[in-house]
Amino acid sequence: MSLLELKNISKIYGDLKALDNVSLHVDQGEWVAIMGPSGSGKSTMMNIIGCMDKPTKGEVLLDGVDISKESSKALTDIRRDKIGLIFQQFHMVNYLTAVENVMVSQYYHSMPDEKEALEALERVGLRERARHLPSQLSGGEQQRVCVARALINHPELILADEPTGNLDEANENIVLDLFAQLHKEGTTLIVVTHDPEVADAAQRTIVLEHGRIADNRQ
Amino acid sequence: MTKRRMFLRMITASLLRRRSRMLIALLSIGIGATILAGLVTIYVDVPRQMGAQFRSYGANMLILPREGATLTGDRLAEVLEKIPQDELIGATPYRYVRLDMTSRQQSFTAAGTDFSQVPKTSPYFSIEGMYPENTREVLIGKNIADIIGVKTGSTMELTYQPAASSKTAGPEESRLPNAELAGSAEGFGGGIVYVSVKLDDRSAIASLGIDAGTQTPEYGGRTAEDQDFLNQFIGKTLPLTLGEDVDALSGATVTSEAVVQAVNTARKAETAAKPQTLNFTVTGILTTGGEEEDYVFLSLEDMKTLTGSDQLDVAELSVSAGAEQLETYADSISQDSDTVQARLVKRVTRSEASVLEKLTALVFLVTLVVLLLTMICVSTTMMAVVSERRREIGLRKALGASDGSIRAEFLGEGLFLGLLGGVMGGILGFVFAQVVSVNVFGSSITFQPLLLPVTIIVSMAIAALSCLLPIKRAVAIDPALVLKGE
Numbered sequence: 001m002s003l004l005e006l007k008n009i010s011k012i013y014g015d016l017k018a019l020d021n022v023s024l025h026v027d028q029g030e031w032v033a034i035m036g037p038s039g040s041g042k043s044t045m046m047n048i049i050g051c052m053d054k055p056t057k058g059e060v061l062l063d064g065v066d067i068s069k070e071s072s073k074a075l076t077d078i079r080r081d082k083i084g085l086i087f088q089q090f091h092m093v094n095y096l097t098a099v100e101n102v103m104v105s106q107y108y109h110s111m112p113d114e115k116e117a118l119e120a121l122e123r124v125g126l127r128e129r130a131r132h133l134p135s136q137l138s139g140g141e142q143q144r145v146c147v148a149r150a151l152i153n154h155p156e157l158i159l160a161d162e163p164t165g166n167l168d169e170a171n172e173n174i175v176l177d178l179f180a181q182l183h184k185e186g187t188t189l190i191v192v193t194h195d196p197e198v199a200d201a202a203q204r205t206i207v208l209e210h211g212r213i214a215d216n217r218q
Numbered sequence: 219m220t221k222r223r224m225f226l227r228m229i230t231a232s233l234l235r236r237r238s239r240m241l242i243a244l245l246s247i248g249i250g251a252t253i254l255a256g257l258v259t260i261y262v263d264v265p266r267q268m269g270a271q272f273r274s275y276g277a278n279m280l281i282l283p284r285e286g287a288t289l290t291g292d293r294l295a296e297v298l299e300k301i302p303q304d305e306l307i308g309a310t311p312y313r314y315v316r317l318d319m320t321s322r323q324q325s326f327t328a329a330g331t332d333f334s335q336v337p338k339t340s341p342y343f344s345i346e347g348m349y350p351e352n353t354r355e356v357l358i359g360k361n362i363a364d365i366i367g368v369k370t371g372s373t374m375e376l377t378y379q380p381a382a383s384s385k386t387a388g389p390e391e392s393r394l395p396n397a398e399l400a401g402s403a404e405g406f407g408g409g410i411v412y413v414s415v416k417l418d419d420r421s422a423i424a425s426l427g428i429d430a431g432t433q434t435p436e437y438g439g440r441t442a443e444d445q446d447f448l449n450q451f452i453g454k455t456l457p458l459t460l461g462e463d464v465d466a467l468s469g470a471t472v473t474s475e476a477v478v479q480a481v482n483t484a485r486k487a488e489t490a491a492k493p494q495t496l497n498f499t500v501t502g503i504l505t506t507g508g509e510e511e512d513y514v515f516l517s518l519e520d521m522k523t524l525t526g527s528d529q530l531d532v533a534e535l536s537v538s539a540g541a542e543q544l545e546t547y548a549d550s551i552s553q554d555s556d557t558v559q560a561r562l563v564k565r566v567t568r569s570e571a572s573v574l575e576k577l578t579a580l581v582f583l584v585t586l587v588v589l590l591l592t593m594i595c596v597s598t599t600m601m602a603v604v605s606e607r608r609r610e611i612g613l614r615k616a617l618g619a620s621d622g623s624i625r626a627e628f629l630g631e632g633l634f635l636g637l638l639g640g641v642m643g644g645i646l647g648f649v650f651a652q653v654v655s656v657n658v659f660g661s662s663i664t665f666q667p668l669l670l671p672v673t674i675i676v677s678m679a680i681a682a683l684s685c686l687l688p689i690k691r692a693v694a695i696d697p698a699l700v701l702k703g704e
Contacts, residue, residue, distance in 0.1 A: 052616065052698040073620070080618025091613040091700050095235035096228065103224060108618040112224040133235070149617075 002061075003028045003156060003188050004049065009058030009068070011044045011211075018044040019055065020211035028156075031179070031189040033199035036208035042192050043161075045208065049190060050159050051079040063156055080109055084150030088162035090142040092134040098145045099130040102152050109153040120148040124178060140171025147178050151187070158182060160191045164198055176201050229630045233638075239606065243599040244635055244642075247677055250592025251643020254585060255673040256650035261581045263655065263663050264574070277310070277339045277534035278566040279548060287557035289530040291518070297558055298535075300551050305543075307536040308338020313521050314531050317376040317514065320495075322366055328376065328514040330521025333357070339536040343510070346370065347502030353519045356498040359511035363503045370500050376514070377495040378524040392486040393456055395419045401484025405430065405476035406438045413480040426451045428477055438473025447474075457482040494524045535560075541571040589680060596684035600632065604688045608695055615697035628689045629682060636681030640674030647673060 004026040011019040019041045026032050036042050047053035048060060051067055052075070060068045067078055079085075092101045102117040121130050124144040134142055143163060150158050160179075164172040176198065179189055191202060199205045207215035233240045281297055283289035291311060298309055313330040333349045347370035350357055356376075358368065368374060392399050397417045405411040409432025418424040428442040441447055450464040458464055458478050466474035498520070504510060522528045537544060544562055551560035604611070611624060619627075648665055655663040 047698045050616070050698075052696070076615070076618060076620055079616070085616055085700075087700055089609075089700070091609060091616075093228075093610050093613065095231050100227065100231070104228070104614070105617050107221060107224045107228075108614070108620075108623060111221060 001028045002026065003030075003063060004190075005059075005061040006045075006048075007059040007061070009048065009055035009060060011041075011048065011053070012056045017211050019048075021058075022208075022211070022213055024206065024213065026188065026190065029183070029186045029188055030204065031183045031202045032191070033202035033205045034190065034192045034208060035194060035196075035199050035205055036214075037194070040208040041211040042208055044211075046159065046161055046192050049157075050083060050085060051075040081153075082156045084153065084155035084158040086143070086146050086150045086158065086160035086163045088165040090134075090139070090146050090166075092142055092145060094134050097131050097133055098126060098137065098141075101134070101145055102149045105149045105152050117148075117152060120152045121145065123151075124148045125174070138171075140167050140174060143167060143171065143175055144178070147175065151182060155187070157188045157190065160189070162193055163191060164193070164195060172198070225626070225630065228627065229634050232631055233634060239599060239603050240631075240635065243596050243603070244639055246592055246595035246599065247635055247639030247681055248642040248646070250588055250595075250680065251639050251673050251677045252646040252650055253588045253643075254592075254676065255643050255647020255669055256654065257581050257585050257588070258672075259648060259651035259663060259666060259669060260654060261578060261585075262666060263651070264577055264581070275566050275569075276342060276563075277536050278563045278570070279535040279537055279544060280561045280563065281309075281533040281535060281551070282559055282561060283530075284555075284557055284559055289533070289558055290528055291530065293555075293558060294530065294533050297533075297551055297555065297560070300554070301535070301537055301547050305538050307538055308335045309533055309535045310335040310339040311518065311530045311533045313518065313525075313529065315378060315521070315525055317524070318379055319366065319374060320377050321375060324366060326362055326514050327512065328516060328521070330516055330518045332518060333515075336515075339534045340506075340510075342506060344505045345502040346505065347500075350501045350515070350517060353517050353523075354496060354498050355501045355517070357502045357504050357515040358500055359513045359515075360503055360505045361511040362514060363500075368500050370502055372500045373497055374500065375495055375497050376516075376524070377493055379493050380525075389456075389483050389485055392484070393417065393421050394486075395421050397421075397486060399484035399486060401480040401482070403476040403479035403483065406433050406470075406472040409433055411438075411441075411473060411476040411480055413477060413484060415481055415484050420455075422453050422455050423451050423481075426481065430473060430477075433470070433473045438470040438476075441467055441470055441473050441477055451481070494526075496520060496524060540574070541567045593680055593684045596632075596635075596681055597687055600628070600685050600688035601691065604628070604692045607692075609700060611692050611695045612697050612700040615695065616700050621693045624693050625689050628685055628692055632681040632685035633678050636678030637674060639681065640677030641670075643677060644670040644673040 002025055004024070006022055006024040008021050008023055009019055010017060010021055022045070034042055034045065044053065048055055051062070055068050058068065059066050062078065063082060065078070067075060070078065093104060096104065099114060099117050099121060102120055103112040103114060106112045106117060118127060118130055121127050124147050126141060126144055126148070129137060129141060137145065143166075164175055167175065179191070179201065183189055189202070191198060193199055204216070204218050206213055281289065281294060294309065294311055298306065311332055315328055315330075316325050317328040318325045333351070336343060336349065345357065356374070363369070366374070389401075395417060396419055399415040399417070400413070401415070402410050402412045411433065412429040414427040415423055416425045426448055428448070430439050430442045433439045433441070444467055447467045451458070454463050458481060460466055460475055460478045464474075464478060498516065504515070518528070537547065539547070544567055548560035548562055551558065614624060648669070651663050655661060
């Protein structure tokens with residue numbers, strides 16, 4: 001069953017075609033990696049899938065809804081309800097503790113629940129670090145908090161942008177293990193990366209070049 | 219945990235854990251609120267403060283007797299009841315007469331007054347020595363002291379010379395029923411013949427007494443004893459003509475003429491006021507730079523002893539009230555009495571009103587400028603805060619925060635800042651006002667309980683207003699910026 005479907009989408013900035021007539025199909029529960037050199041259109045694709053941008057042309061179906069025509073307010077609602085985001089720079093609210101950062105996501109989604117947030121932190125192995133501020137956490141720990149934050153609302157899709165870009169190998173493995181667990185539980189994962197090792201962990205890798213899909217291998 | 223608790227937790231964490239910038243915003247609101255609260259406190263207290271200050275310029279109301287009426291201490295007391303006691307700073311009665319210092323052949327204006335009230339209505343009086351406390355003590359003006367060369371402790375003798383009455387009734391007006399008249403005329407050899415006449419209830423002569431001691435006893439002197447001569451006068455109405463109404467005593471024609479003339483010119487007998495002299499001790503010498511330096515001041519008791527009268531010429535009042543209120547008091551005093559009238563010392567009341575007006579305008583202007591500066595400062599700081607937190611705002615939006623949530627969070631932070639700043643300002647403002655009041659006006663200020671909530675509300679409103687533009691900018695932040703791996 002398809003969760004995400006890009007139908008002939010293009011994103012054009014003036015003369016530049018960031019995405020050029022791209023079509024992509026992602027099934028429910030699939031783990032897909034998107035690779036490509038910088039300027040290949042990865043970020044643009046990520047923005048569109050993450051409901052933070054709209055294509056100039058084409059349709060984007062997320063869970064059966066065409067999000068390419070929605071207002072930005074509606075996109076915010078969809079993003080909040082269906083998508084969990086993980087970023088290369090982690091992006092924690094630097095004056096809130098780890099557990100509070102997880103609760104921020106709950107706060108915007110529905111209702112903050114400290115117990116549930118602590119369980120999510122337990123799952124990423126940071127139960128003891130729950131009361132620490134981001135400045136007191138290592139990069140790997142921060143990214144694990146962000147994973148906990150992304151999965152707290154049980155999203156249909158987890159979208160990760162270079163999730164291991166700033167991590168050492170040990171932490172990279174921890175994050176990949178977490179992804180594998182989520183995958184096993186049936187969460188759909190789309191991971192943008194330039195790291196072949198991260199891409200290898202996925203079921204399928206899509207390679208973007210000059211705004212087009214150059215390769216789509218299992 | 220409810221959403222509201224999480225909201226409060228985020229806001230307080232933002233302020234408490236990221237101190238630097240927010241501290242600047244808090245400081246600017248706090249200082250703004252402090253100055254604001256301080257100025258408002260002073261503003262409210264200024265009329266009272268200035269009222270007391272202005273009272274040092276002297277009396278601002280005069281109580282005077284109306285034409286033909288007299289002012290006395292009792293009447294003054296009645297008038298004073300029309301003015302609230304807490305507004306009446308002082309009321310000083312004055313009675314002015316000329317007194318002679320016979321030994322020096324000098325004469326001065328003397329003012330009888332109540333020395334307990336003088337310092338209240340004339341605080342600018344500068345005394346070398348002290349105010350008189352007992353009777354027979356005087357305060358003398360510097361000029362007089364210089365002229366006659368007295369010092370404190372010296373004694374001086376002052377005499378009240380009753381003015382010769384120029385308004386004594388003429389002979390015709392004196393001939394009232396039952397009147398007692400006295401007259402005199404030149405008789406034989408330049409000697410004066412005195413008569414005293416009593417009239418009956420029809421104004422006819424009831425009895426006549428003659429003092430002819432200056433006349434020759436065998437001739438004119440007999441007019442005083444000769445019953446036949448005297449009886450001619452009884453029952454007659456004045457004036458009389460010799461030869462028609464009365465016949466001259468034989469051998470005393472000149473004296474008889476003098477008696478008739480004396481009777482015809484007799485006037486109402488006067489109780490001649492005698493000069494009064496008292497001995498005084500000088501207790502102080504007065505310097506004012508004004509005409510008071512030419513006066514001698516003594517107690518009303520001594521004044522009464524000297525003049526035999528307790529009437530007053532004027533009372534000077536110092537009332538702590540605004541120009542309009544004074545006008546009301548003066549009108550009510552003048553309207554309710556047909557013996558006294560109240561007048562305002564316009565020079566003083568007008569300058570009070572205009573100084574107060576200018577002062578309040580100044581405070582208002584400064585308050586406005588402070589508010590504006592606070593708003594600019596808070597707004598600028600919040601603007602910097604927004605650009606500093608662009609990523610965080612982007613993240614929140616990426617996590618699903620609606621524009622409304624972002625607005626609510628920043629407004630919440632602004633209001634929280636306003637609350638903290640308002641509490642700080644309300645307390646420090648009172649301290650500030652107190653310091654200003656003590657240093658500028660020399661008196662402490664009354665705490666206005668309403669000031670704290672008002673300051674807090676104003677601070678919160680200012681903070682919220684200052685946040686409007688920064689919030690607009692925060693809402694416009696694109697959530698996609700968090701993905702760009704900056």
